[in-house]
Amino acid sequence: MGKRICLLGCVFLLLSGCGREQELENPAFLDTTEESENLIVVGLAQVGSESDWRLANTQSYKETFTEENGYYLLFEDGQQKQENQVKAVRNFILQEVDYIVLDPIVETGWDAVLKEAKDAGIPVILSDRSVQVEDSELYTCWVGSDFKAEGEKAGMWLLDYLKEKDRLEEEIQIVTLQGTLGSTAQIGRTEGFNRVLGDQENWVMLEQQSGEFTQAKAKEVMEYFLRTYPDIDVVVCENDNMAFGAMDAMREAGKSFGKKGDIIVIAFDATEAALEAVERGEIHVDFECNPLLGPVVDKTIKKLELGQKVDKIQYVEETYFD
Structure with a gap:
């Protein structure tokens, strides 16, 4: 050297x-x-x-x-x-x-x-x-x-949450805002969550699309999801910025979300702004990515x-x- x-x-x-x-x-x-x-x-x-x-x-x-x-x-x-x-x-x-x-x-x-x-x-x-x-x-x-482990933990958290809310027998309709396609974080988080999803007969993945890890693109994709699928139960956001984009779209569409709303929001990264959203009850859970x-x-x-x-x-x- x-x-x-x-x-x-x-x-x-x-x-x-x-x-x-x-x-x-x-x-x-x-x-x-x-x-x-x-x-x-x-x-x-x-x-x-x-x-x-x-x-x-x-x-x-x-x-x-x-x-x-x-x-x-x-x-x-x-x-x-x-x-x-x-x-x-x-x-x-x-x-x-x-x-x-x-x-x-x-x-x-x-x-x-x-x-x-x-x-x-x-x-x-x-x-x-x-x-x-x-x-x-x-x-x-x-x-x-360990991005795959993060995705699996998110899936297991959702399973436990639905059990707590006595919703295990319900059909759960899910959309995913993926990160940049082909990136390690996107591949791991998608694979990890989908592994848990595959074991749940009543979980339905409506669609997965890339929000490119940005708030603006995620808002655009979430607007499409909301127009296409009227009964979304869960949105999985593969980073915090996309969670903010999804929430922007839901607010504008008049959809309720968060711990007191209809749509469950799952996010990854645990940035400071997102943790504040967790405290406000807007994001249900955020998985840390250090x-x-x-x-x-x-x-x-x-x-x-x-x-x-x-x-x-x-x-x-x-x-x-x-």
Whole structure:
């Protein structure tokens, strides 16, 4: 891991005019002192800023990978496009960073660029979302949530809730606002919830559509659901922003929801604003997805710096709120 801050100055002028979004606030960027050379250079290829969860996740990394903590951070916002993330990883390789942290927007299409990183001797740590590649040695490890378990827990919570309300024998009509199709969170949460649903003869999944993890798109899809299906009992929202979009649509349609309403709202992420909605009784339950992955990746990098082995899969601890 000998490639430090001094190696970045020679390529900055070549790259600064290419529309890249970087964290260049640190004045030590061109510093070639011995102290600066000891900083660990991390390139973070983030998905985007599509949700409150994502903003908190990015902030966690920015607060962790500081000069005071021994790091220099290069940040790239992929703006919800895989091609932007691929370009970001290639730029990091060109700059000879010490580590690449990648939060892939979807799971497929990463073999080529990850092989380039491996050939360059740069460890890649996957964050939040995972990848499907032919060779798992193309990345060092993955850090994040057990999304399938989250989905299963949501299904089991609904089963317990219906039992508590003496509704186990009723037909329960469900719609799902899925996240970005092909993303790890979407795949896991959908599969997990549907596994529980498949064991319930009287649960009917009316339709599942992507709300793209955004409030605006979720509102649009929920409006369609409400027009198409007049008797929805449950809306499963695969993140908090989509829950807010769904609630916007239900309010405008005059539909009651929440703990004192007709439609059960299930959400994921447990952001601050959503937990306030849980307290108000608007969201029935919210399953935590911990965005504070910066310290976990920091600990992983420090182990690698010492030549220690790290677990290939590292789940973070989470709970739920109802």
